[in-house]
Structures are given as C-alpha cells and as structure tokens.
Amino acid sequence: MSKKIYLDNAATTKVRKEVVEEMIKYFDEFYGNPSSQLYELGRKSKEAIEKSRKTIADFINADEKEFYFTGGGSESDNWAIKGVAFANMKKGKHIITTKIEHHAILHTCEYLEKFGFETTYLDVDQYGMIDLEQLKVSIRPDTILISIMYANNEIGTIQPIEQIGEIAHEHGIIFHTDAVQAMGAVKIDVKKQHIDLMSMSAHKVGGPKGIGGMYIRKGVKIDNFIHGGGQERGKRAGTEGVQNIVGFGKAVELINKNFDKHVEALTLKRNKLIEGIKSNIEDVILNGHPTMRLPNNVNFSYKYVEGESILLLLDMEGIAASSGSACTSGSLDPSHVLLATGLDHGTAHGSIRFTLSEEITDEDIEFVVETMKSIIEKLRKISPLNKNNAM
Amino acid sequence: MSKKIYLDNAATTKVRKEVVEEMIKYFDEFYGNPSSQLYELGRKSKEAIEKSRKTIADFINADEKEFYFTGGGSESDNWAIKGVAFANMKKGKHIITTKIEHHAILHTCEYLEKFGFETTYLDVDQYGMIDLEQLKVSIRPDTILISIMYANNEIGTIQPIEQIGEIAHEHGIIFHTDAVQAMGAVKIDVKKQHIDLMSMSAHKVGGPKGIGGMYIRKGVKIDNFIHGGGQERGKRAGTEGVQNIVGFGKAVELINKNFDKHVEALTLKRNKLIEGIKSNIEDVILNGHPTMRLPNNVNFSYKYVEGESILLLLDMEGIAASSGSACTSGSLDPSHVLLATGLDHGTAHGSIRFTLSEEITDEDIEFVVETMKSIIEKLRKISPLNKNNAM
Amino acid sequence: MYTETVMDHFKNPRNVGNIENADGVGQVGNAKCGDIMKIYLKINDDIIEDVKFETFGCGSAIASSSMATELIKGKNINEAVELSNKAVVEALGGLPPVKVHCSVLAEQAIKSALYDYAQRTNKVIKGLENFNPEEEEHSCH
C-alpha cells in the first residue's frame, strides 16, 4: 500500500492549506477575546469574525446580520428545531420532517416528544426524493416548522428546496433546511429559495471541525439555544472560536472563487466512478437520485456482501470510504436512509459510499474500480448468499 | 507604545506554542473523522481524542468515561442546567444558584422559567462569598440542582466547593460547578469535592477557543443537550473538533507539569500588583476575597472615575485589561457581580480587572502601577465627583 | 470602535475644568448610569464667552463633552440652545450606536446650564420652554 485515496469527504474534508495558514495567526498572535472591544487584540479578533461572517453570508445571499456562528452542524440543527419549537409552542406543536434526515434532526425531534411535540416523518421514493403532495397534506393548523434537508449525506439526493420553501410560506410555516452537505456543492440562495433557517458546517467544505453556521431570516421567531453572554448579537453565547471562524470564512472564500468549475470537475469524476462500477461489477444498485444528486456522491449497494468487510479491505489498499451499515456503532440496523428508499436490510448492509474531492485523479478512480471489483469477488466467494439463493 | 502587556487572561489566554504545534497536525495530515473507525485516518483522530480525554480526566481526578468534550464553557453550563432540569422535572423544578454566576448560568436559569422552573439566587457577602447557612435553608423538597461557580471570573473569589458538595449530597441534590475560571488555577478533585457536574473551557488555560469540557459523574441523571450522532459515547452529538480537543489536552498537560510552582509564581505576582496599587493610588477598594481568590486576579474599584475611560487609556499604553462596567455591551448597568458584593453603581463603574499570566514580569507590574497612577489622576481631574462631593 | 476625532477629544479633551462664578451651571446624568456631565458657562451679552466641563464617564462621554463645549464656545445662547446631539455625533465623525446616549447627555448638560442661566437672569430662551432639568437627570439613556 503506497498511495492514500481519501473518498470520505462527506464525513469530513481535509483542511485546506490556505485555511490553515489563515487560522494559524489567531492562536498566539491575535488571540484576543472578541468581546474585548476596548483594546486592540480584542478588536482584531472581532474584525476577523465579521470578515468571515460577510464572506459566508454573501455566499448564500444572506444579510450579514442573518448569519450566526455555532459549534457545528449538529448544534445548528438542534438550535433550529428546539429554538423554533420552544418559541412557537403556544401556536402549535407539530413539526414536519423526513425519514432521511441526519440524526441531529431526527433525535432532536424524538426528544421533543417529551415536551408534547409531534413529528410527521415524510417518506421518500426509491431515489430518496420526498413527495411534495405528501408534504402538503401533512400540514396541519398546528404545524410550526418544516425541516427538510437540502441534500442527503448518504445518498446525495437533492430535494426541491425552492418548492418546499414556497409551500411552507404559503402556509405561514417556518422552513428550516439542513444544508451541511449541500453547502459548497450547490448554489444556495436563501432569499430566492424561501429558506428561513439553514444549518451549515465548516468541516464539510475544507474548513476546520467544530465550527458551524446558522442562517436565521430576519423576523423568524426562534429561542436562543446556548444562553449566556452577548456574543453573536445576543443570539448565541460563548466565546467565539475565532481561529475556527477565520478558517470557515477562508474555506468558503476558496470555494466561491471557482465555484462552477469546481462543481463541474467533481461531477465528471463522480460520473466516471459511477460508470466504472456499474460496468465492472455485477449485481450493484446505485443509491440516490441519478441526476439530482451531490456532485461528489457515489453510493452503491453490492449484493451478497456486507459493507464493513469491504471497508476493511479498502483500508488495506489505502482507500478510505464509508458504509451504509451502522455495524460499528453497536446497532445492527443498517442506515435508516437506505431503508427509507426501500432497500431490504441485507442489500442495505452491503452499501458503500464514496465521496470525492477535487484531488482525486482519473487514475485514482480506475484504481478504486479495480480494487472494488476484486474485493467484491473475494467476499462473494466467502458469502453463503448468491444469485440463486438471493436475499 | 512599544511593549504589550496582556492582563486579561480571565477573558482568554494566548494559545501556548506547544499547543499550537500539537494541533497543527490535525488539520491537513490527520484530518479523519473520528467516527470512521474502519480506516486509519479515522482511528488516528479517535486515538488523539481519547488521549486528551485521559489527560484532562486525570487532572480533575475523574474517570475517563466521566469526561465529555463540548463546544465551550457556555455550552457546558447550558447542558448542565437544562440537562438536569429536563431530566428531573418530574421530581422537582427548583434550582439554587448564586447572584454572581456567569451569564451562561444566569440566563439559562431565567430561560427555564418559561418551563415552570424556579431559581433561588443566593446572596454573597462583600468578598463575594456565599453563606452556607443560606444555602441550607434555601433547599426545598423540589430542589433538583445546586449550581455554584467554583471561582468567580470578575473578582476571583473561590467558593467552599467541598462543603457545598457535602450539603448537596446530604439532601440528594445534584451539584454542578462552573469551574471555567478555577481550572488550572486551583487543585480540583471531583471525587473528594462531591462534584456531580463541572464545566470547563480550554481557552482559559492556554488552549484554543471554542472547545470545552464537562464532567458528569457516573449515574447522574441528565438529558443530552445536543442530540444527533453517537459521538462522546452518545452523550454529545456533533463531529468532534479534533484539533481543538488535542489542543485542550496539551494545554492541560502543560499546566499539570508544574502546577504548584505555576500557582505559586502567579500568586506572588498577583500580590505584588495588589500591593502596588494599594500603596500608590488613593481611594481604591479591592474587590473579591483577600485570600480565597484566584492566583491571578486583581480587581480594584477606583473612586470618582469610570472604567471604560481607564481601559482606553491603558490600551494606549499597550496594556489590555477589563472593566466591571458593562458599558460597551449596550446595557448601562455595571457588573452584576460587583453590585452583588454591595458596591454602589458609581463605584462599580470604576472597576478594573487585571488577570495575570506567568509571562508578566516584575517590571511589567511596576509599569502597570505607574501607568494606573497617572491615568487615575488624569481622569479624576476631569471628574465632577471628588472626595467632598462623593457619590 | 471610536473614530479618530473621538479618540483625539478623549485623549486631549478641550475645555476641561470649572469656572468660578459661572453664569450658568448644569449637571446631568448620574453615577448609576455611569455618566455625569457638568457644564459651566461664562456668558456676556448673550454670548458664551467661556465654557468648561467636568465629566465622569466613558470615553465617548468625555469626547462628547469636549466636542459640545467646542461647538458652543463663542456662540450666542440662542444658537447654543439649538445644539443637538446629532450635531455632536456628526462633529465627532460618528459614535457607536450604544454610545449615542453620551451625545444626548452632552446636549442636555448644555441645555441645563443655559436653563440655569435663564432662571438666574429671568430670561426666556426659545427652545427651553419645556425643558425640565430634574426630569432629564433621572433617565438612564
């Protein structure tokens, strides 16, 4: 094993060199607390934060005053759901979301049951798409929030956000979208798309881990989630992770520079990998939508074999990927997302997600296809399941 | 202005060189997601997290399994208060805290009123000390939580934590302490001191901003605060800020190395600055406890003058400090802590906090005393208040 | 956070001090709010010949006092009474939103001193008909 091929960019991305360079100054040189406006060190930190804020707000077509830094995508999701729920509970206690949300949404909705909230989980079709008609009929007089992810982290399916936003606003319902995976991969325009709240996370776009963002449209009724000091204009307490905020801003600046080219290049690579697998390995199923999918997401189910074994063999060849099997987490159930698209358990267990970055070369892709071909062959030989005796 | 003298270490500390060096590897070399245990990059991140966890847990005499990483001190405080409140609300809805807590505690308690919780805010004496008898008589059958800060961020007063813990446990009440300022400055032993929950923050001890910690004694009933993925053994969701966690661990390791010496050195410097100000400037009042105080905290009120003006003039001399006046935050009320110790508003407005680090030299201290002497003289000349016409 | 002009007037405040036997003295603000301004006027033929101030307060309070005194020095009392807090803010090149109240205090301190002069001299100054120094003194913004 010589070369390392990192194909798990949906889990997290490498922090880009330029980002690290920018961050480094904020450790032992400009280390002031941005709340301390009465001395220079504090002002420097504050300026850095506001610069980042502007970069990111511009990128999603928001006003600077509508963007807040958080401690990550999960915090943003929790804030959105709990903040809206607790601020609007006099109006109603019904939330609509989908079956394929990230656990930061699903488990938060489940938790709110304790406070008397009810959640409708929308189905998805075989491609992971929600049905707008089902959304419409799920709306009740006491519905206070619709939370639907922009793009799915496992299968990459992109939802019709603008239409969902329209439907929400026709009914006077707050619309939140988890854009943790979509940011940097699709053009987001919070104004045009009728988005009221949006979750973001830096470490999915070449920034550091442990810093996230939240767009809150002016006027949206939402409680604070972390109470305390007056940071983030009184909306999110806690000393700002200045260095991380600087890194987030720089990462977005870099993406913004060549956005269209970047997406185009990724899409080509993605399609090449999809074609390579399809034409070289039998009995595979592409998960997610064929076209409305993230430009870097390749997710296949490989019949008769199990995902973890594949990942371990990939690791030995220096390839990092992820599986649809939650095997390692102690639960034996496969991904709730794959099950929601209608896959049976066995097939879902045999799913592998490759998420590409621009660093991946055509040779890498060929190597991955070859490696997968031999791994799947090897494991199918060990497997008691086969075409005649299918699951 | 040539030399910079940073005397606001209670606001935040410079990140130590060794800490930055350790962190830097986790940006573009070991950038794996610690949840990805099936490839090497992910395992490396996980190992780094567990190493940090052990360092910090050992430092406070906790079991590794009782320490959790959070996004900062404020998040830890919110988690402690809301987590215990929502997990135990069937048992009772009464919380006891103090009037001098950080806003992350106070505003969280206020927020919980919305859910029917009631809070008793204990008084403090002129030194900022709570009264254990008042604590005892405040306990009710429905008291579920006592939250009392270990050491105060403004005046440095250290509370009798062990006795408070004993009282809480005699009554079967959960005891939380905000140790954000105490950590690294006093010896903490969560077992001996009967602490059930404890908040910590890295950027106060030479670590990076945006990462905190929470000690949760085994068996304590507490809801999750950030719901989602299974990180932190299912207790705190969100992709871990690996680089920040590594930095936190390293910072604690460094402090631990020379703990007693470090505290002793700081205490000497602190006493020198206190003596210098007392003997060179008239009409000053030392805020906080004369002996039960943080080894780096010097907080005086300077009669007849206002804090912000002092800070601005200090800044011009390259000295960074902080004031007890909340003037800049838009509120015109002075520090709630100083008012709680019985200072009148006018005097509270004229308070300056210096918080030292080991980098401060004896010459620095002399320079600060001289500078303060001339600043106070200058401002008193402008002031319409004076000894005869006192507030 | 402050403009250069604010910092200049804060560092080197003009017209600091008091005037013995002043023709009008006004004090507004209180220690609770963290700002007290006291204005002394020397008036001759309705012209402000000299003005001094003493201020307890933050940087912008001191700068506002300094600037306000500069703006009315040598002016007729009928001009001086028209000095608005906006004019002070403008002359300072702006103040942070949370600090605008300092300029209001400066305006009120001058009005208060003019009111005192009017009371003493039994004059009526246009624009001060509804001015009540007691009232102003207790508002914290």
Add this chain to the structure above:
Amino acid sequence: MYTETVMDHFKNPRNVGNIENADGVGQVGNAKCGDIMKIYLKINDDIIEDVKFETFGCGSAIASSSMATELIKGKNINEAVELSNKAVVEALGGLPPVKVHCSVLAEQAIKSALYDYAQRTNKVIKGLENFNPEEEEHSCH
C-alpha cells in the same frame, strides 16, 4: 479496532467454502442483522475430519468463522460442542464489545451444524439437548 489475529483471519480466512455431501450443515443469523454464517462438517467416527464455512458479514464475523472452524477441526464432536464464543474471542485476542455477537454467532453456527448431524444420525450430543436452531436464527444479537 481489531487485533492482529482478527485481521489475519479476516484477510486470509481458513476453511472457506462448502463441503459436498456434508454430514452436518448449520446456518445462523440473517441478512437483516447483517450476519449469516453457514458451517459444513465432514464427520467420521465422531471426529470432525473437515469443516468449511461461508459467511456474509463484517470483518469480525468472517474472522470468528475462520477461527471457530480452526478450533474444532480434528476434534471429537463432544469437544466441538463445548466450543464457547468466549474461546473464540480469546483465540482472536479479543473483539470490540459491539462485535462480540459475531463470536456468539460462530458458536451457534457450529452447534447448529452438530445438531443437524445429530438429527441425521439419531445421536444425542451432550449439551445440545436444549438447542433449537430455529430460535437462534432469529435473534439479532
């Protein structure tokens, strides 16, 4: 997360395949849980002369199958039936807690194959009196 022995048995699993005309065959687990193990036994004079396995499952499932077959090869059926999952885990140098169920599955697969042999040959194997392959097959842990 896996020991070297686990990785060795995962990379180079011993006794992979099936046995035609086996004397006992057992299959446990199901696709829902993500693990299926099938064991084939060739038995002569109550001695396990040969054993093969087929496994659908994660790394530790494959390693457990491989190790378990190694442990019973050449053994008497009365010894083989006593193979515990603990013995498999130990021989593997340990398994992560969430993976211990894989070793349980291996134990059950072997018991299941022995049970099949006992049924076919009308033998009674001590330790299999209460064994019910149907029941085992549906538990997910």
